[in-house]
Amino acid sequence: MDLNSDLGEGFGTWRLGDDTAMLDVVSSANIACGFHAGDPRTLLATCERAVATGVVIGAQVGYRDLAGFGRRFIDYETPDLVADVIYQLGALDGLARAAGDRVLYVKPHGALYNTIVHHEQQAAAVVDAVRRYDPDLPVLGLPGSVFLHLADEAGLRTVREAFADRGYHPDGTLVSRRDPGALLHDPAEVADRMLRLVTDRTLVAVDGTVIKVEADSICVHGDSPGAVGMARAVHAKLTAAGIPITSFAGSGS
Template identity: 80%
Template sequence: MDLNSDLGEGFGAWRLGDDDAMLDVVSSANVACGFHAGDPRSLLATCARAVTRGVAIGAQVGYRDLAGFGRRFIDYDRADLVADLIYQLGALDGLARAAGGRVRYVKPHGALYNTIVHHEQQAAAVVEAVRRYDPALPVLGLPGSVFLERAAAAGLGTVREAFADRGYRPDGSLVPRGEPGALLHDPDEVAARMLRLVTRGTLVAADGTVLTMAADSICVHGDTPDAVTLARAVHGALTGAGVPITAFAGAGS
């Protein structure tokens, strides 16, 4: 099982999360691309640390929304969204290559990630951007999303993602941030949920509904309080059950 986290999300003097500690736990790093978070110097350093730790680098592309941390919907013109995403991919890939690695996959961030679960036009724009930049790059998304369906139809590799620190609705979507049950904080609960998901293929939604779900990668958000503790708990539960943690995309140069 792959274990991923959103990293490189500080900006200048402002730091968010403990990237160094998280890189000792995860197998894949979703590195910000400067539009929702991250500045070139810190992103270059994050890529370099990921290469040193043997962690796969993914481009976490998002809306051009630093003030809102990319968690506000933007009604983009399709051509603008495609261009913005290609710009971000090229920028992070350049930094990753300068650090001795390269971008190995793509994961949309925040509001864009949730929008393309159902939004046909924006899902198509993300798929187009990845195909035009490098059609060999796999993409992470929510199981059952329009995005993964369109990506698979376009010949992109698709990776189903589950969230360790987020609550789920009965339809398999995430409970919106700000609503009760959206964020999970107890390490034992989070670890038990992910072990159940991996070994039994089920997850309990916020209302008690038992969801059938398959995942190829598990995410712990880097900005969640005690994120490293949560990631260590998940890592320990899985490896303790004989499930190795390994990057789905590889981490070599």
């Protein structure tokens, strides 16, 4: 099972999360591309640390929204979104190459991630951007999303993702961060939940419903309270059960 986290989300002197500690735990790093978070120096340093620890680098593309951390919907015209995603991919890939590796997958961030679960126009734009930049890049997204459906139709490799620290609705979508039950905080509970996900392919939704969730990768948000502790707990629980933590995109440098 792959374990991923959103990293490189500081900006200038402002730091968010403990990227150094998280890179000792995860197998894949969703590194910001400068639009929702991350300045070039921070992103280069994060790529360098990922290469040093053998963690695979992924580009976390998002809306052009530093003030809102990419968590506010933007009504893009298709050519604008295509160009913005390609721009972000090129920027992070350049930094990754300077660090000794390259971008090996793509994961949308925040509001863009949630929007393209159902928004066909924006999902198609992201798919087109990835295909035009590098059709061999896998894309990470929510199981059953329009995004993964269109990506599969376009010939991209699709990777299904589950969230260790987020609540789910009965339909398999994520509970909004504005609503109760959106975030989980207990490392032991989260670890047990993820072992159940991997072994039984089920999770308990916020209303108590048991839902089926197929996933190839588990995300622990780098900016969540106690994120490193949760990631360590999940890593330990899975490995103790004989489930190795390895990236879906192959080994890092």
